[in-house]
Amino acid sequence: MARSIRFCLRWALFMGIFMFAAGCDAPLGVADRPPASYQVDETRILLGSSLALGGHAGYLGTQTLHGALAYLHHVNERGGVHGRRIELIAYDDGYDPPRCVANTQKLIIEDRVFALFCYVGTPTTVKIVPLVEKARIPLVGMFTGAYALREPVNRYLFNVRASYYQETAAAVKHLVGDLGIRRIAVFYQYDAYGFDGLKGTELALRAYGLTPVARGSYIRGTLDVEEGLARIKESAAEAVVMIGTYEPCARFVREARADEFNPLFYNVSFVGADELARRLGPDGDGVIVSQVVPPPESVEMQALLPGVAEYVRCLARFFPEDKPNFVSLEGYINARVLVEGLERAGRDVDRESFIDAVETIRDWDIGIANTISFSPTDHQALEEVYFTRIEDESFHLISDWQVAGSANPPSVKRHSAEE
Incomplete structure (x- = not known):
């Protein structure tokens, strides 16, 4: 009996070490929970x-x-x-x-x-x-x-x-199609988030026969943007697609402007737009951020x-x-x-x-202009992407991309879409 118990303990220890060494994300015991062992009671x-x-x-x-x-x-x-x-x-x-x-x-x-x-x-x-x-x-x-x-x-x-693929595809369409920008760089967080946004941008550019003119990155949790900024500045990029969070992205923009490098800066929605604008202050004017919900601060939008x-x-x-x-x-x-x-x-x-x-929710209107739908083969509710531009530390919907682009003069000459 004692030998059997010792064997079981050794086997449990071995399996625990094996699972840890294998990098398993799902700890032992989760799948063994009875399906009803969760908190739904009368109240x-x-x-x-x-x-x-x-x-x-x-x-x-x-x-x-x-x-x-x-x-x-x-x-x-x-x-x-x-x-x-x-x-x-x-x-x-x-x-x-x-x-x-x-x-x-x-x-x-x-x-x-x-x-x-x-x-x-x-x-x-x-x-x-x-x-x-x-x-x-x-x-x-x-x-x-x-x-x-x-x-x-x-x-x-x-x-x-x-999705980020939808955000970056819509952004590239406006940058290339509406503004004639062809020299586009990507600044991204070096992890799964940044890689996803980078790939989405690359796929979108490929549709126009383009690739990023430079790629710069930073490590999640740091503000080490200098190397990425230097690489992107050297490329003479006309626009920078930014896949990061508010603090490093704000530092990137501030340091770029201080160095007289002024491409069009575009951020995906995960950046945390309001906090980005707060940290940028006057340096934020002209920065573009895509959004996946309508601007809630707008009195007109609320009405x-x-x-x-x-x-x-x-x-x-x-x-x-x-x-x-x-x-x-x-x-x-x-x-x-x-x-x-x-x-x-x-x-x-x-x-x-x-x-x-x-999965039965279809065309459900919650008063945000876009209805919500799911199905067994589609688990994403919303598809809309909005574009906003920072002006005086607040956000304004972009209705005219020519105006949005010309209001943020680049550091290099832009090309026509036909070039």
């Missing part, structure tokens, strides 16, 4: 999130969380969903993939959450996909446009926003779109210290999708019936 539904609540991406995580909670608090004040309150456990991962994996393991195994919700970032989110699949737990609303989370369609992953106006009211009610911004509006929309799925699933909800319910 509440428990959700879990891992996202950056501090550090160099803390603004993104905090605002995503606040936007989502604004709507969840609103729903709870009105009695919840089918008589149940929605509660959310949020852990700080600091935009660090290993911490995100550990947090997710805890949420699934110890906290026994019903679903995962509002994760932030490509390098963190892609690492927990094996956990999601093993636990067969839905993950709704990720603040990332990564292609790997969209193709092939994963039954347990629900994207709300447009035109009832869904945006409702978001502004909820945010003021529950987080009065926050200004309306693109990031928290996205979190708010994520929460609306999640609640709609729970409503459609009914009182006897489980994870699989919830997934089936979300």
